[in-house]
Amino acid sequence: MQNVPHGRILWYPGQLTPNASVEATAAYQTVKLNVLRLTGTADSQRNARLAKVRGALCCPACRADLLDFPSFLRCSSCSAEYPVRDGKIYFIEVPNATDELDSVKYRLKKALGKAYYSVGIAVFAPTFPFNYRAAVLRFVEPDKQLVIDIGAGNHRIDQRIVTIDLFDYVATDIVCDLSSLPFRDESVDAFISRSVLEHVPRLTQICKNLARATRKNGLAAHLIPFMFPFHASPHDYQRLTHIGAATLFPGFELLEQRNATGPFTLLTLLLTELFAVIFSLGNERPKAFLYLTFCLIFFPIKFLDFPFVGRPSMLGIAPTIFTVTRKTRSQTPCPL
Numbered sequence: 001m002q003n004v005p006h007g008r009i010l011w012y013p014g015q016l017t018p019n020a021s022v023e024a025t026a027a028y029q030t031v032k033l034n035v036l037r038l039t040g041t042a043d044s045q046r047n048a049r050l051a052k053v054r055g056a057l058c059c060p061a062c063r064a065d066l067l068d069f070p071s072f073l074r075c076s077s078c079s080a081e082y083p084v085r086d087g088k089i090y091f092i093e094v095p096n097a098t099d100e101l102d103s104v105k106y107r108l109k110k111a112l113g114k115a116y117y118s119v120g121i122a123v124f125a126p127t128f129p130f131n132y133r134a135a136v137l138r139f140v141e142p143d144k145q146l147v148i149d150i151g152a153g154n155h156r157i158d159q160r161i162v163t164i165d166l167f168d169y170v171a172t173d174i175v176c177d178l179s180s181l182p183f184r185d186e187s188v189d190a191f192i193s194r195s196v197l198e199h200v201p202r203l204t205q206i207c208k209n210l211a212r213a214t215r216k217n218g219l220a221a222h223l224i225p226f227m228f229p230f231h232a233s234p235h236d237y238q239r240l241t242h243i244g245a246a247t248l249f250p251g252f253e254l255l256e257q258r259n260a261t262g263p264f265t266l267l268t269l270l271l272t273e274l275f276a277v278i279f280s281l282g283n284e285r286p287k288a289f290l291y292l293t294f295c296l297i298f299f300p301i302k303f304l305d306f307p308f309v310g311r312p313s314m315l316g317i318a319p320t321i322f323t324v325t326r327k328t329r330s331q332t333p334c335p336l
C-alpha cells in the first residue's frame with residue numbers, strides 16, 4: 001500500500017471558536033475523516049478519543065508537528081516515525097516487565113481484563129477500595145475536555161478519557177514514556193493518575209512536563225502513595241507526603257486533598273508484606289506468589305478503614321493520598 005500523507009491536522013473540536021470560519025470547519029471535517037481512516041478500527045469510541053487527542057499530539061523527541069500517514073505518524077522536523085496499529089499510537093517500543101510481582105501482575109491484568117480491577121483490586125488487594133472514577137469526575141468534564149489518564153494500565157475508567165501507558169494493554173490508547181511526553185504546550189485540560197507517579201524516575205522533570213502540557217486553569221488529579229511498601233511496576237522510586245503532593249506541580253494551586261486509604265490499609269499492607277517476606281525466605285519468585293496468597297488472608301482488615309478515609313487528620317499516616325491541583329499560571333518553557 002502506498003503511504004500517502006493526509007496532510008497536517010490543524011483543528012479539533014476544542015480549538016474551534018464560535019467564530020471559526022466555514023473553511024476551518026470544513027477542513028476539520030476532512031481531517032476528522034482522515035483520522036478515522038488512519039486508525040483503521042471499528043472501535044468508534046477509540047476513534048472519537050483519538051480524534052479528540054490528535055490536535056494535542058506532537059513529536060516526543062523534538063515537539064514538532066506530526067504528519068499523518070495510513071499506518072504511522074511522522075515528525076515534520078526530525079522524521080521520526082511512530083506506528084499506528086489497531087487504532088493505537090506507539091511512541092515507543094513496548095518494554096518487558098522485569099520484576100517478579102510486576103510480571104505476575106502484568107500477566108494477571110492481561111488475563112483477567114476488567115475483572116483484575118473490579119474483583120482483584122477492589123476486593124482482594126490490601127488497600128481500601130477508593131472510587132477513583134467518581135473522585136476524578138467531580139472535577140473534570142470528559143465530554144468537553146481532553147482528559148488523559150497516565151499509566152492507566154488495563155483499566156479504562158471512562159470511555160471519554162484518553163489512556164496512555166508504558167505497556168500495551170487492551171485499554172491503552174497511546175503507548176508512550178512519561179519522560180518523553182508527546183503533547184504540545186498547554187494542550188491538555190487534565191492529567192490524572194492512580195498509583196503511577198511513584199514509579200517514574202526524575203519526577204520533578206516529568207511534573208514540569210505535565211505542567212507544560214496542561215492548559216491554564218487545567219487540572220492535575222493524582223492518587224499517590226505515602227506510607228506504602230516498596231512495589232515495582234516496573235520500578236518504584238519515591239513516596240510523597242501530602243505537602244509534597246500539593247506542591248508537586250510548579251504554578252499549580254491546591255483544590256482538594258484527602259486520604260484515599262487509612263490506618264487499616266496500612267496494617268493490611270504491613271502484615272501481607274511481612275508474612276510474604278518471612279515465608280519466602282528472601283526469594284523473589286515465591287514472594288510474589290506468597291504476597292498474593294496473604295492478600296487473600298488479610299484483605300478483610302482493610303474494610304475497617306471506612307470511617308478513616310477522607311479525613312485531614314489521617315493524612316500523616318495515609319498509605320495513599322488523592323490530590324487535585326489547578327494550573328494558575330504558565331511557567332517558563334520546559335526544555336526537552
Ligand SMILES: [Zn+2]
Nearest residue numbers: 059062075078
Ligand atoms: Zn521530531
